[in-house]
Amino acid sequence: MNNIAFKQLELETLLEITNTLIEHEDVDDLLQDILIRTCGILDASCGFVLIEEKNSDLFVPKAVFNLDEKVLSKIIFNKKRGFLNTLATQTEKHACIPIETNLLEKLEKSFAIAAPITGKNQLLGSIIIFDKELRNGMSDFSVEDAAMLSAISVQASVAYNNTFLLDTLLESKRFNDNIMESIHTGVITTNLFGEIDYVNKTAVKIAHISAEECMGNHYQIVFEKDPELLILLEKVEQEIRVYSEQNFLIKVGHESVHVNLTISPLIDDLGEQIGTVIAMEDISYLDKIKSTFKKYVSKQIVDKILENEDLLNLGGQELTLTTLFTDIRGFTNMSERMDPIDVVKTLNEYFDLMIEVVFKYNGTLDKIIGDALMVIYGAPIYGHDDTKRALLTAIEMQK
Amino acid sequence: MSQFNVNIQIENDLVILITEGYLNNEGGEMISGICYEHISNGNTRFLLDMAQTKVVNSIGVSILIEIIEKLQEVDGKLGYYNLAPIVDKTFKIMGLTKYSSVYATKEEALADF
Numbered sequence: 001m002n003n004i005a006f007k008q009l010e011l012e013t014l015l016e017i018t019n020t021l022i023e024h025e026d027v028d029d030l031l032q033d034i035l036i037r038t039c040g041i042l043d044a045s046c047g048f049v050l051i052e053e054k055n056s057d058l059f060v061p062k063a064v065f066n067l068d069e070k071v072l073s074k075i076i077f078n079k080k081r082g083f084l085n086t087l088a089t090q091t092e093k094h095a096c097i098p099i100e101t102n103l104l105e106k107l108e109k110s111f112a113i114a115a116p117i118t119g120k121n122q123l124l125g126s127i128i129i130f131d132k133e134l135r136n137g138m139s140d141f142s143v144e145d146a147a148m149l150s151a152i153s154v155q156a157s158v159a160y161n162n163t164f165l166l167d168t169l170l171e172s173k174r175f176n177d178n179i180m181e182s183i184h185t186g187v188i189t190t191n192l193f194g195e196i197d198y199v200n201k202t203a204v205k206i207a208h209i210s211a212e213e214c215m216g217n218h219y220q221i222v223f224e225k226d227p228e229l230l231i232l233l234e235k236v237e238q239e240i241r242v243y244s245e246q247n248f249l250i251k252v253g254h255e256s257v258h259v260n261l262t263i264s265p266l267i268d269d270l271g272e273q274i275g276t277v278i279a280m281e282d283i284s285y286l287d288k289i290k291s292t293f294k295k296y297v298s299k300q301i302v303d304k305i306l307e308n309e310d311l312l313n314l315g316g317q318e319l320t321l322t323t324l325f326t327d328i329r330g331f332t333n334m335s336e337r338m339d340p341i342d343v344v345k346t347l348n349e350y351f352d353l354m355i356e357v358v359f360k361y362n363g364t365l366d367k368i369i370g371d372a373l374m375v376i377y378g379a380p381i382y383g384h385d386d387t388k389r390a391l392l393t394a395i396e397m398q399k
Numbered sequence: 400m401s402q403f404n405v406n407i408q409i410e411n412d413l414v415i416l417i418t419e420g421y422l423n424n425e426g427g428e429m430i431s432g433i434c435y436e437h438i439s440n441g442n443t444r445f446l447l448d449m450a451q452t453k454v455v456n457s458i459g460v461s462i463l464i465e466i467i468e469k470l471q472e473v474d475g476k477l478g479y480y481n482l483a484p485i486v487d488k489t490f491k492i493m494g495l496t497k498y499s500s501v502y503a504t505k506e507e508a509l510a511d512f
Contacts, residue, residue, distance in 0.1 A: 005492055005493055005494060006457070008492050009457075009489060009492045009493065012488060012492060013485075016485065016488070036453060036454045037454070037485065039421070039454065039456070040421075040454040040455060040456050040485070040489070041456075042456075043423070043456040043457050043458055044456075045423060045424075065421070066421055133423055133424045133456060133458045134424075134458065135424070135458060135461060135462075
């Protein structure tokens with residue numbers, strides 16, 4: 001066979017390796033490709049690629065070609081011993097070396113050569129190929145073969161480090177994405193042009209919007225139903241400062257929602273604005289709590305409780321309370337002479353007026369028994385003037 | 400462990416060898432054994448479907464050249480289709496394509512054979 005043709009093939013293969021290896025995004029695919037091409041160009045009968053395990057001295061096979069993987073999996077490859085130790089400590093970083101005899105015996109091979117895969121001056125892996133094929137048998141690899149393998153290992157090291165870096169970046173991005181998707185705050189970001197470039201799941205849920213419809217569109221379009229929000233966004237853009245609004249009614253999707261809203265400029269690590277972050281916390285559940293609670297206590301007490309849940313002692317406590325009982329004198333006789341519908345109507349009107357007075361003096365409506373009200377003062381929140389307020393309630397009720 | 404396999408189809412005296420695996424010494428010997436047997440039976444046209452052979456080495460190539468030399472004695476021909484780009488390039492550089500033909504598809508190959 002023509003030697004020049006062989007040389008050309010070797011160089012073309014090396015160039016192919018360089019070009020093709022940078023296209024791989026998956027590390028395992030990359031290593032398998034390296035191995036197959038290396039075996040082909042160097043006429044090796046088989047081979048495998050070892051890569052170090054994280055935080056360990058052990059290396060494991062990540063690509064195997066023409067070898068029994070079961071046999072390979074039983075062998076321990078330790079960086080502190082054998083050919084791996086030599087590769088890790090040799091001064092000529094990409095030199096190829098033979099492997100130990102007992103390893104050849106285990107794999108039932110006659111000849112082998114190993115090249116390092118390196119990164120940051122450390123051994124990250126190794127390409128090991130076996131038994132150079134001749135027309136009528138096998139032979140050891142030549143000095144030229146070692147030089148070719150060494151050249152391949154340099155390219156492979158660069159490609160591996162790049163792919164590994166990409167893997168790490170993707171993993172980091174996935175982690176950040178998982179965080180954003182898990183938090184209870186809705187987050188929407190815009191780029192420097194005002195175009196929406198990120199919407200997390202919580203924002204989709206809170207604002208009743210579709211991420212696909214928002215992405216890439218300018219916030220002027222996405223939030224066109226909410227002029228107040230648009231004004232805030234423009235302010236943040238112009239003034240490059242944070243704006244916060246409590247209990248903001250956001251009108252983006254087909255529903256309006258109460259949120260605590262914070263709009264901040266998005267700043268990069270050089271201190272330059274690169275967009276905007278809109279963070280929203282759904283507080284519509286608080287409205288539900290308030291509307292449930294406000295049947296029994298005044299709005300002021302609800303607000304106080306929501307500000308400080310410690311005021312609520314659900315386990316019970318001994319307190320000194322003032323209790324007010326009210327009654328309509330002669331109601332029984334009156335109701336006997338009235339139409340039942342009129343009784344209910346009258347009672348409702350009466351209770352509306354009475355409860356208004358109770359709440360005015362921050363009483364807690366404990367129960368309604370027929371035409372009677374039981375109101376307590378001093379729970380859920382104690383006041384030093386509980387008794388006074390009870391008396392004032394009673395006086396005003398009679399007016 | 401990768402094994403080299405060959406499936407054979409015969410279409411109108413044309414012998415199609417569908418290869419699978421590493422075309423090295425072992426693989427080459429298998430192909431040559433099949434080809435020589437069929438040559439002795441009077442077949443002179445051979446096609447290799449190499450879709451499942453992604454890597455060849457120089458020994459495999461040299462065996463293919465031997466097959467071509469044998470076919471030249473009986474006025475026969477050898478072709479290949481479904482080559483992986485790296486295999487295609489190897490065949491070109493090693494000079495195989497001067498004496499045998501590469502086709503993109505089976506249909507193209509059959510049309511020329």
